[in-house]
Amino acid sequence: MASPEDLTGAPASLYAARKGVYPKKVDGFFRRLKWAIMAVTLAIYYGTPWIRWDRGPYAPDQAVLVDLAHRRFYMFQIEIWPHEFYYVAGLLIMAGIGLFLVTSAVGRAWCGYACPQTVWTDLFQHVDRLIDGDRNAQLRLANGQWSIEKLAKRGLKYLVYLTVAFWTGGAWIMYFADAPTLTHDFWTGQAAPIAYGTVAVLTATTFVLGGFMREQVCIYMCPWPRIQTAMMDEKSLLVTYKDWRGEPRGSVKKGQAHPGTFGDCVDCNQCVAVCPTGIDIREGPQIGCITCALCIDACDGVMSQIGRPRGLIDYCTLDDAASEKAGGVAQPVRKTLMRPRTLLYLGVWSAIGAAMLFSLGQRTRLDLAVQHERSPLYVQLSDGHIRNTYTLKLRNMEARPRRVAVTVSGLPGAALWSETGSRGAAGDRIEVPLAPDSVTRVKLFVVAPGGGPARQDFTIAARALDRDPGGDSETIQFDQPEPGQ
Amino acid sequence: MADLDNQTPTGGNRIDEATGTSTVGHEWDGIEELNTPLPRWWLWTFYLTIVWALGYVILYPAWPMIDGATKGALGWSSRGQLEQELAADAKRRAPTVDAIAATDIVDLPAKPALMQAAVQGGGAAFRVHCVQCHGAGGAGLKKLYPSLTDDDWLWGGDLGSIHYTITNGIRNPDHPGTRTSQMPAFGRDGILEPAQIADAVSFVRVISRQEKPSPSSARGATVFETNCAVCHGAGGEGGRQVGAPKLTDAIWLYGGDRDSLTATINQPRNGVMPRWGERLDPVTIKMLATYVYSLGGGEKTPVAPTAKGQGADGQP
Ligand code: SF4
Ligand code: SF4
Numbered sequence: 122m123a124s125p126e127d128l129t130g131a132p133a134s135l136y137a138a139r140k141g142v143y144p145k146k147v148d149g150f151f152r153r154l155k156w157a158i159m160a161v162t163l164a165i166y167y168g169t170p171w172i173r174w175d176r177g178p179y180a181p182d183q184a185v186l187v188d189l190a191h192r193r194f195y196m197f198q199i200e201i202w203p204h205e206f207y208y209v210a211g212l213l214i215m216a217g218i219g220l221f222l223v224t225s226a227v228g229r230a231w232c233g234y235a236c237p238q239t240v241w242t243d244l245f246q247h248v249d250r251l252i253d254g255d256r257n258a259q260l261r262l263a264n265g266q267w268s269i270e271k272l273a274k275r276g277l278k279y280l281v282y283l284t285v286a287f288w289t290g291g292a293w294i295m296y297f298a299d300a301p302t303l304t305h306d307f308w309t310g311q312a313a314p315i316a317y318g319t320v321a322v323l324t325a326t327t328f329v330l331g332g333f334m335r336e337q338v339c340i341y342m343c344p345w346p347r348i349q350t351a352m353m354d355e356k357s358l359l360v361t362y363k364d365w366r367g368e369p370r371g372s373v374k375k376g377q378a379h380p381g382t383f384g385d386c387v388d389c390n391q392c393v394a395v396c397p398t399g400i401d402i403r404e405g406p407q408i409g410c411i412t413c414a415l416c417i418d419a420c421d422g423v424m425s426q427i428g429r430p431r432g433l434i435d436y437c438t439l440d441d442a443a444s445e446k447a448g449g450v451a452q453p454v455r456k457t458l459m460r461p462r463t464l465l466y467l468g469v470w471s472a473i474g475a476a477m478l479f480s481l482g483q484r485t486r487l488d489l490a491v492q493h494e495r496s497p498l499y500v501q502l503s504d505g506h507i508r509n510t511y512t513l514k515l516r517n518m519e520a521r522p523r524r525v526a527v528t529v530s531g532l533p534g535a536a537l538w539s540e541t542g543s544r545g546a547a548g549d550r551i552e553v554p555l556a557p558d559s560v561t562r563v564k565l566f567v568v569a570p571g572g573g574p575a576r577q578d579f580t581i582a583a584r585a586l587d588r589d590p591g592g593d594s595e596t597i598q599f600d601q602p603e604p605g606q
Numbered sequence: 607m608a609d610l611d612n613q614t615p616t617g618g619n620r621i622d623e624a625t626g627t628s629t630v631g632h633e634w635d636g637i638e639e640l641n642t643p644l645p646r647w648w649l650w651t652f653y654l655t656i657v658w659a660l661g662y663v664i665l666y667p668a669w670p671m672i673d674g675a676t677k678g679a680l681g682w683s684s685r686g687q688l689e690q691e692l693a694a695d696a697k698r699r700a701p702t703v704d705a706i707a708a709t710d711i712v713d714l715p716a717k718p719a720l721m722q723a724a725v726q727g728g729g730a731a732f733r734v735h736c737v738q739c740h741g742a743g744g745a746g747l748k749k750l751y752p753s754l755t756d757d758d759w760l761w762g763g764d765l766g767s768i769h770y771t772i773t774n775g776i777r778n779p780d781h782p783g784t785r786t787s788q789m790p791a792f793g794r795d796g797i798l799e800p801a802q803i804a805d806a807v808s809f810v811r812v813i814s815r816q817e818k819p820s821p822s823s824a825r826g827a828t829v830f831e832t833n834c835a836v837c838h839g840a841g842g843e844g845g846r847q848v849g850a851p852k853l854t855d856a857i858w859l860y861g862g863d864r865d866s867l868t869a870t871i872n873q874p875r876n877g878v879m880p881r882w883g884e885r886l887d888p889v890t891i892k893m894l895a896t897y898v899y900s901l902g903g904g905e906k907t908p909v910a911p912t913a914k915g916q917g918a919d920g921q922p
Contacts, residue, residue, distance in 0.1 A: 137643040497745030503758045503855035566902055
């Protein structure tokens with residue numbers, strides 16, 4: 122048990138200020154890769170809602186659209202209805218397995234390159250460099266007195282942050298409505314309040330998370346790194362400082378050759394200066410590292426300058442690290458990437474993808490769901506016949522009006538009519554017109570001579586009456602009193 | 607008590623060498639807790655939640671007192687909000703309700719949208735006022751309450767008749783408009799001998815095709831003619847004027863077997879239904895009627911007989 126005195130040794134303050142991170146500009150293979158991935162992801166994010174896709178007169182022309190009001194999800198050729206939500210579940214499973222695959226192969230590459238927090242942080246850090254200058258200028262400005270110049274630069278910087286943040290929020294809502302119309306409505310003040318609210322919230326969060334919180338999101342808020350580290354093994358590629366090669370450190374003047382009396386690390390701190398999360402990779406693997414490999418670029422630059430082999434900091438597996446330390450050589454990267462575990466993940470991932478594509482191709486666009494009226498289960502009619510009532514839900518998932526015929530089979534002597542008909546006109550089928558892209562509910566009365574078994578299965582079928590005779594059927598129960606009752 | 611090993615001579619806590627952070631003095635199996643400071647933004651978020659809570663307490667009812675909670679500066683209450691929402695909903699439904707009120711009930715089926723709205727509203731009212739006797743789906747209860755879903759009606763199954771029945775009730779003692787009639791207690795009051803009743807039962811079971819003709823049923827035909835035909839019709843086809851059930855069909859409210867029929871003739875039940883006209887508003891009653899009508903047994907409105915011929919066929 123701790124007595125109150127135990128707590129008196131606490132640090133002077135209950136909180137710690139964030140240590141600013143001012144990453145230095147760097148160039149190299151991974152930096153260029155990061156630029157390319159940033160360009161592609163941002164282009165996808167901002168551009169996708171503007172792709173048009175002709176779906177005929179009854180459906181929206183936007184290629185990717187989450188239509189919450191009508192509960193439809195459009196993605197190019199594919200249209201998902203709420204009851205087909207298992208496709209979304211399938212996509213989530215694929216995303217999960219994809220994460221296993223990527224993480225087991227190249228560690229936290231998602232964090233380093235594709236995570237929105239990383240992409241926007243990178244973007245904002247670039248804005249910092251554009252306005253304040255590179256690392257040293259930023260440091261000078263941050264530590265310096267307030268002046269007109271500092272005020273002007275901060276003002277301009279936050280304005281640019283806000284603009285970027287606003288565009289980020291603005292692009293998001295385009296996925297939920299027809300983009301050109303929404304843009305027009307947005308600027309003329311006619312869009313739904315929820316649109317303005319969403320933009321406001323996303324602008325605020327982007328501004329705060331991308332502009333100020335940055336690596337703190339990755340280190341304190343995000344559960345991903347905790348999960349991802351559980352998916353890695355000793356064969357996953359990680360950004361590693363090869364201490365067996367670098368230590369002990371020594372210092373070399375710029376432009377000089379390495380004297381060879383100490384390890385390869387010349388303690389120039391370039392790897393720390395460029396790190397977007399502000400950590401020192403030479404202290405070993407740590408939660409703050411997002412595997413962005415910018416320190417590799419920085420250190421490789423230093424190594425070429427002092428004439429030592431590149432790769433003092435490198436993508437390296439724990440196994441390779443051990444074998445290199447023992448004097449051996451690392452496995453080729455190709456072998457590391459293609460090993461049973463990654464191949465298995467790849468296999469499962471592609472199998473699910475293929476199965477989903479196949480089922481997408483096979484699915485019918487006319488769906489029938491039948492619900493048996495429970496109270497009462499059956500109705501005895503005055504002529505001794507038994508009537509059961511069913512509610513049919515007919516989904517016409519095509520963007521054109523259709524007609525369907527509803528029939529029953531497997532129930533001797535059955536006749537049917539719907540709420541718009543009458544028993545006098547009961548027949549062996551009813552015809553129902555279906556509006557395009559809609560659900561039609563029909564109350565179906567089925568009458569059959571009494572005296573059969575108390576429960577009997579029969580089939581209700583709906584078949585389209587047009588050139589594409591697709592259909593759907595469902596087996597359901599017909600109830601009547603026990604014989605002799 | 608305090609783990610003295612853990613303290614520095616000055617009374618402060620030990621500084622952990624690896625991190626340079628002081629410990630709080632807790633130790634479990636050699637694992638010590640570091641006194642790591644919070645990031646500043648966490649602290650500010652915490653302060654913000656306090657500010658938020660204070661504002662909330664001032665603006666909304668929050669503080670329990672002896673006779674209810676504090677009122678809150680905004681004057682908001684959940685009951686008030688409910689009232690507002692109900693009023694808004696009534697306003698939203700007003701056009702439909704007015705249109706139903708203005709339409710004669712027999713004209714409703716010709717206006718499908720209005721009819722649909724009426725059926726839905728009626729369904730809601732049915733679930734509040736009618737299910738106690740007639741069951742959740744209107745199936746009734748054997749030997750007690752008639753089924754509303756079949757095609758057999760005591761007082762008529764067209765919209766107008768159903769509407770009238772709901773409004774005025776059945777055998778409602780103190781109301782002149784109520785549906786009323788009374789089957790005599792032939793057995794209890796000694797109008798018929800037990801043997802005559804047995805014969806009448808045989809006859810009824812013959813006309814409802816549950817038994818083959820027998821000498822008993824032949825005698826029963828005479829009993830029926832003198833005692834029952836007035837209300838139930840010469841052939842047992844029933845009489846809706848007085849709610850006399852049809853005796854030739856397969857539907858029996860109080861049972862069609864010998865025992866049940868004998869019991870009914872001995873001491874009939876003469877069921878009662880409340881007069882809803884005095885409890886519910888006219889639009890609700892109209893909607894209730896359309897709902898009952900839609901349960902599967904609704905009949906066409908009978909056309910007044912003309913010189914040319916009969917009215918409706920009795921089938922919807
Ligand atoms: S240590 Fe290197 S790989 Fe890790 S986040 Fe920093 S720069 Fe990126
Ligand atoms: S960049 Fe390379 S040489 Fe410079 S400090 Fe980092 S590891 Fe050492």
